[in-house]
Amino acid sequence: MVTITSTSATSVFNNIVGNVNCRWYPNSLFYGLNPLTVYPKHIQLHVNKSSILLFTTGLLCHCTDEVQPSCSTNNIGPIYPGQHIKLHFALNSIITSSTKTPIIIKSFVKNSPHSVCQVSSMFEAEQRVTQNCTEVNYSILSENKSLCMLVLYNTDYRYPTIYYVKLSKCPPGFSFDKLEKSCQCDKLLQSTFKLNARCNINNQTIQRPANSWIGSTTTRNSYIYHICLHCPLHYCLPYSSHLNFSTPNSQCQFNRSGVLCGHCPHGFSTVFGSLDCKHCSNIYLTLTVPIAIAGLVLVLVLFLLNLTVTDGTINAFILYANIISINTPVFFLHLDGFVPAYTFISLANLDFGVQTCFYNGMDDYAKMWLQLSFPAYLVFIATSLIITSRYSPKVQRLTARRGLPVLATLFLLSYTKALRIVSSVLFSYSTITHLPSKHTTLVWSIDATLPLFGVKFTIMFIMCIIIFLMLVPFNATLLITKTMSHFNIVTKFRPLIDAYQGPYKCQYYYWAGAQLLIRIVFFAISSVDRNLNLTIGMLLLSLITTVQGVVGPYKNKTRNYHELAYMLNLHGLYTITLYLQDTTSTMAVNVLVAMATLHFSIIIMYHINTYMCDGVIKRKLNKSVVTLIRWMKQSSVKHQKFQLEDKTQNRIPEVAFNYCEFQEPLVGVD
Template sequence: MISSFTNFILSSDSASRSAQIICSKDGNHGGGGLGFYNITSLNISRLTFHHCGGNIGSLVASINTSRIYFGQETSAVLAIIGSTNVRVSGITIKGHYCGYGMIISDSRMVYIETVTINYSSNDNLCIYRDNKAVCITSGLLIYYYSSSQWNSTQINVKTLWIKCNVNWYHRVDVQKFFQHSRTRVPIYNISSSGLTILLGDVNFNHTSQILFYDLHLIHNTMGGGALLLYEMRRFLGPLIHFDTFILSQNDATTNGGGLTVYSVVVAPVSVKLKPDQVSKCIICLNNGSIMAQNAAGYGGGAYIAIGMNKDFWVPPIVLDTVEFLNNVASYGAFGLYVHSFLLEYNKRSKVTEQADFTITLKDSFVTNNGIPTTGRKLIYFSKIPAIQFVNIKLGIIVGFTSFIYNMGSAISAYSSNVGLLGYILFQKNRALHGAALNLQSNSLVVFHSLAIVKFIENTAYSYGGAIYSENEYCPVYFLEKTGRELFFIENAAYLEGDAIYFKGISKKCKNTINSHILKYSPKDYAMNQNVSSPPVKLEFCNEPNKTEYRLTGVYPGKLIQINISALDSNGKQVYSPVAVTISNDKSLDKSEQWTVPSEQRVQLLGSKDCTMLNLTIFYTLGMQHSATTYAHVAILGQLPFLSISFNVNDCPLGFELKLDGCKCHSFLLENNITNECDINTFQIGIKANAWLGPVYYNNNTDRLEHSSSGANIKKVLGYSPTCPSGYCVNGISRANVKDWDEMCHGHRTGVLCGECLEGYSVAWGTTECLKCRYFHIWTIVGVIVISLLTILVLFLTRLTIANETLGTIIFYANIQATFLYHKLDKKPLYIKVFAFFFSCLNDTLSLPTCLSSHMTSVTKSGSFFAFPVFLLLIVAGLVISSYHSTKIANFIAHSSIQVVATLLYLSFAKLLLTVINILTPVTIHTPERDFTVWYIDGSIPYGQDPGHIALTVIALFTLIFILFPFLLFTTFGSLLLSIRYLRPYSIYIRPFVDSYQGPYRNRYKFWFGLRLWLLLYIYICYTFLRGHKPLVMLSAQMIPLLLFTVAQSYIKPYHSKVTNIVDLFVLYNILICYLVMIYYYRATGEKDAAETYVFILAGPIVVLFFYLVAYHLLKRFQINSRLSKFVCWVKMRNMLNVLPKNRMEYEEIPGDENTRLREPLLENSK
């Protein structure tokens, strides 16, 4: 220690290099330091200290009696105490030193220039020994706790760097320290890690101040960047002035990561400033940057606390051209936190009155606060604001100041006022409430007459996109009626108030605000000036004047939705949470019988449109039904409410009541029919192409009925895994219990969709029910004409079953009948044409025809037996007419037997399918019992209706005496000719046998009949598997057909090689159709998608048929020979022009040509 000297100089010998002072060669800490006491005119320059720091206990004995004292362990590298005219320049303190880098205490006229205090030995990085700071380190301490020493004192600091210091003892709550007047604390516990200024119980005058220029506080941890603490009694001007400073990457375990200020007024200040003296500040911060600071408490960038007693005036603080950037904090504010506290300690006392204190933020830039540079997870918004004022009189934002991209409210005020003066920009800030301004606890925002304030693209995730206030009165005040410009542009609030949300806004307040908001928008923006307040009443959107709404169609567990909106005091629709209570009457007493789910007891109403209020009523088992139930809806915390009255209905058919509402009937669950039942849509899921619906039966006779009218009629749920093809909507997999007929296609209804709706009738040529029209008579005429044309074409072309290829084409059409479609009304034209073509080959015309509104499924099925007979009668009429007309005899000669055989073959498939349909029963499963009904009409009990019994008899007769004999004849016909007893009749049998078996080789005469047995198998599979097992049906049909085709490919049964090739082409075409159907069933579960491809594959078959027709026409009329004769005639005519004319006489051929050309059958019939 050096003391009591005058004109003491300590400097390097070299003017260009610093002298090196190494206190510890091995780099250990605490190797000693320099102390100066009571020196007059001290000059220290061009020195570098390494690994220093010695105990200063003997130096501070005279000042260690204050409340903030130096402990025995206090160390420093350079300490100057009680000296005058001190100049320190070109000093570097580095390495792993202990204690403070430099202490200035109770000295006057101090000038410090170009000083670096860096705990790290690296100038650019903070590198600690053993990766940690062993000693307690702090940069510069300026300590004055004596009024006599402070008077007329000036400290000028220029170019000061303080880096990488760590003070882990910084953990004292300074606010409590001042509230407990007898408490003493070691200086380490209050000091920051970088710069510490402690001015205690002093009188300030215009000659006493601390000036900093070019200050750098970087990467000081635990204790923060800087701490300014002063107690004042008298104020005449600025005390501490920072000009051109950078605070970066400092952090604190308490408050104020970058800067902490404690302004404590211990007595009423003797001098007050006038309002226009904003430059008269006790602390002035100019041209600085506070960035990337972090505080575990309040104020990540800066923390300012005003300690006072009631009614004390506190000198202002001014921040001019200061940037707050990327600061974070755990509480309070990311950038700047300013608040006041009472010095009089009382556990029950609360700071409820504003401190008479003003802080000014001028020409500053506040951005990206809440967005850490490193080390923390990025957040989208925060409840923590960028700047927060708590219990202060006025926070002034003046000049060109911007608040951009902050992750909390740009400014939050709690029991504080905010003044806006100048050009202020709030843009793209995000917060929970009030992304630009958040006013709480009677805070007020004041707009100066010269203010230009823009709120652009700010977002609140609840209320108030730009401004939010909790005040019960208008929180906005305008100093003048004109002059200011306010912009609210593209701000947004997720809940309410895109521009402004005030809890206590009145109509007058709203009108005042609207009068100052500019009504025009800049070019690239859209205005959004939504000003809202809390809801005060509810209303039904459809009936706004009613407070009670009657609801129908309520079922247990069914979701009810009612359009409701909430309105504020100005009648504007706003967001609101509402409470729902279920009651048995108009009171608010809860019902013990009905309830709603917990998530529906509090619901949210939106502000943009009317909101659907959701209610799901559940039944409490054991309680009885009440007459009327009420659902009361009220704004949370308010008594006026809306009432919704309703009666709860019994569960519809297919559902039954359970604890969680109407669910699937146990019949559906126990039989594995379905577990998909939705009471909200009244739909029950079923297997595709199945049927589900009501069944009516007499409880006494157990007979099915058509309706519920009459005595002892019971209605139960019925289910069938199969719905007749063309009756139900193709591929339907859901049933609507409110309209069972939605399953039915073509105006059908009833069990299995077997009946027609009222006013409709069963029709020929379609599975749909039609209204009988007068023009349908022309359809019958068309059917007759087409029938005659069919017979005419057969005789004219002589294209009969004796032609090998025609039989294969008809076989193709017979198989197509099992997967052709009934709903042709919405199909493309080419599909309709192909369907009509194949229906003709199947002896069924697809022309919808209704002759009588009384036609039933019984009469329609019976008429199918008549059409083949009608065609045979036409042929019989032609044969009889041939006895009386030579032309007719010549026309049908040599082809009548083949035509009859062809018509029999055409009728076989139609009769076979008709017989199968008539004899096919379907079982309807119900919870009571099972019913057997007719496949074609589910309303007819199987074997009990007289009409169906008659049809069954006809079908059995046809099956036994026509179809089976025809199968046997076509298979074993050639064997009949070898039976001795039948030889006399062989002249009648042989033409028919030759028609069917003639094209085949002798060893394979049975092949035609075998194909019919295969067709019978395909139809049986179609009957028993259609609807509920389509994939199994297609596979079961395809496998025998594949074996048949492969066998035919091997044996080649036809005489003609061309016929063998063409026949195989047709068979393989059928197999490809089956593969396409199976593929689309597996892919989509339906066959509609395969329809186009099936008909495209059928195209070559149609072309082949018309080729055969054209070929036989040419052959029949010998067109080729006639053309040859015509050519010869032309040549002969040319010769007659040169040669003499020769006449030739011709004699007519004697005899009856008709008799010569007759077939054996016609000859023997004379």
């Protein structure tokens, strides 16, 4: 307890401030301010009552929970007009009940007592009393860049505490409303997104619509907003969220950042098998060795087991895997860990089935080139084997003259991947609207930070144009073969076309082209709303399944049953995903894909069994033919000798053998 005696209000106040450690700090905004200009009457009234003051019985001091009160003055800010502030006070008193005393507040602009900083009253009564502190919430309503001084008293108007509140210019997404005297939703954003005032100045956030991206640039007098209403490829959060312009990457998912969330932050890299950005190292470059070996093994298996589109056993499975791959975000909602079903489908589409790094710093541009390089590598291996077989009998026996069917199979396996890359380069563009000028900019959706039609993008664009000019006539030729056969250039590719049309009946040669068209349709509807995508896909599959069951386009009835089974499985996937909850549908999808995997395993076992049986039969047949030819040669020699000695040889009828009936078929002819 401190006792002060004085005859002057000024000296009394100054001495009191010094003794209770409530002096102004030199670096404070109100250093040197004379408190008597603010509340002289209250000080004078108190001084006139008694020359002996006991200031320790009622001084308001700033505090925090479970911390000793600090009677030093405080600065607040900068804050925004209308933003709520929380003040904690304690009455430095031995009277416990006085901590619950309401706090009275006065406010005005610094050095201008007649200019009032309005304090919202709705928060004045909201108090929370803890052990030592009383919490009071206030909202300052005043013009931008003003400096308000808050003077807080207890109920007796004694021993005030002073706060200086510095107000700043409204943040991005907000503008100052002169009527409300606070920061409200920017009218530009309100008119664009129809926000309906869903803004919160306390955390400086606005309500961002789902699948949209918003950026801002600070100018000298205002803000420029960059808005895209449709953020592509699931880069942005698919649901509505609160956006603070100081942390724009909060609207992105998969650790992405930048314009339209199309880039990875510094130190992160894109990975295969996902849209995610992760920390990577260059040690993953060693994966090129197993990848190269896997490509060689795949091509050899296609040659040896005759797993080709010409045989027709895997055509339906490839279509099944392609359609699931197109709708991966729909069927596989959670890919945080290892998902066997997703891995199997990805490998069937010549993709990585797990999230795998390749090298540090890989971006989406490099990722596209690497995705194109693997199918090109497989085609190179198959072409090399075909060329080598012309000069090597051993390689010719290995390939069994299945070069074109294998090439046709590799083209079909790569079709969906090529379609995805071509469409992402040639057709995936987004418009960014710049407000308030309202002009628009065209950017590449995959990576909006890459300059459009710069050197790097132009090279990729030309390559995709070439692939596109190959895919269009290829699809048309398989779909309307009779019409396209009048062109000489189509005649030159007739062996390759026959490889696709081989398993079908003559009147249904268009079925191979129709299946390519089905892939394009599913790819087109994959960009629409999820429920609409599933509904259209389910109806389309119902039509395809019905037509396939009635028509039966394959020559072999077993092939028809294979395709019908895969279409029914795919129809079940769409139905379950549309009508069941996420957790239940994920389990059901895994079960149905596992059934398709078992079906495919049976097909593989069939080809392995056929390969082994054919090998044994051919070896036995070779031995029998060689023995027969040797016996016939020996019989011929004996017969010639007999003719020389027998004078009646003309009376004996000649027996002619057709040796072609006993010869082994040409190697590779099935």
